[in-house]
Amino acid sequence: QATLDVATIRKDFPILQREVNGKPLVYLDNAATSQTPRQVIDVIVDYYQNYNANIHRGVHALSQEATDAYEAARKKIQEHFNIAKSHEVIFTSGTTHSINLVANGFSSFLKKGDEVLVSAMEHHSNIVPWQMLCERTGGTLKVIPMNQEGELIMEEYHKLLTERTKLVFCNHISNALGTINPIEEIIEAAHKVGAAVLIDGAQAAPHIRADLQALDVDFYTISAHKVCGPTGVGMLYGKEEWLKKLPPYQGGGEMIAEVTFEKTTYADLPHKFEAGTPNICGGIAFGAALDYMNGIGFDEIAHYEEELLHYATEKLLVIEGLRIYGTAAKKTSVISFNIEGIHPYDIGTILDKLGIAVRTGHHCAQPIMDFYQIPGTVRASFSFYNTKEEVDSLVEGVKRAKNMLV
Ligand code: PMP
DSSP: OOOOOHHHHHTTOGGGGOEETTEEOEEOBTTTOOOOOHHHHHHHHHIIIIIOOOSSSOOSHHHHHHHHHHHHHHHHHHHHTTOSOGGGEEEESSHHHHHHHHHHHGGGTOOTTOEEEEETTOOGGGTHHHHHHHHHHTOEEEEEOBOTTSOBOHHHHHHHOOTTEEEEEEESBOTTTOBBOOHHHHHHHHHHTTOEEEEEOTTTTTTOOOOHHHHTOSEEEEEGGGTTSOSSOEEEEEOHHHHHHSOOSSOSTTSEEEEOSSOEEEOOTTGGGOOSSOOHHHHHHHHHHHHHHHHHOHHHHHHHHHHHHHHHHHHHHTSTTEEEEOOOSSBOSEEEEEETTSOHHHHHHHHHHTTEEOEEEOTTOHHHHHHHTOSOEEEEEOOTTOOHHHHHHHHHHHHHHHHHHO
């Protein structure tokens, strides 16, 4: 039995009290973005009310306070992911920024004939930057295929790995299917051929507390807005040796040691990758969001969400003509589905009228939709603050939509 006191937890989220189209909001679009608890909103308000200042540069009290809070958040992120050194935590604007930073840096290393492997179930943010990198360098992009269940075919992955492989990119959890990928095996095998690995942890972070030292991963990315934090801030983890080797992504203030018109030398890590005024308040709130989630407990969250996933899967599958995409043995609380003969957008629109928020479309993962030969899916994604009653509302809503549309 789940140990979470969800009724009490829900009181932390002001938005969950609102109505949409005259109905209580049922928010099931957590894979797109999570909601923000009062504890994190308070931190944001406190920052702007009491110590808003630019960091790392002022001698005055406010600047010191803001700098201390921002650096304390970096430490929290470091501890949360068991990262060896705090300067291996780079603040970015989110996963997309983190991935582009690495892809840009690899332009200096990749040569014609080198190969980059990406999984078949990537978010566009984990495909396009590598295509751009290969276009710049003459590298070749290869795809690790997946099966009908939405699992990577690992025998094929092992066959693709050669001494030409320089980089492997894979998400920890697929946003479109919920599949938890075997990243331990992916990382270990890539390292055996000398390839670096970037794991996109955007969808994993709300469900799993990854131990990055144990994983021995080279890069790991997350977005704060998926873990009850604000938008516009995220993290790139990089092993120190890689971050030292990679060239800076953007030039500007804060990332330099010395500037003359003849030559500029760069600041030490992490500042080398943090040009300009960062999202200071966002960084601080990101730390607060991790505190909030740890206060609830990731084991408890995972256990409860699994219960919700099973409950919802069973109830939805009773509906005739409903097919779930992504039936991997290991998956998180994401259900992507369609009903035969009905466009996903139409189901989403009717659900919205009932106050139920789901995502419809290709979920920034068009290759997955091409694989299943569908235009998109309806995706319901559950968080620890969702309830079985909300799942019931979803199921009733889908039944109603079906009756109206067929
Ligand atoms: N990767 C995955 C797996 C995601 O789910 C997302 C967000 N939907 C991203 C990358 C991109 O994250 P962001 O838009 O926050 O940069």
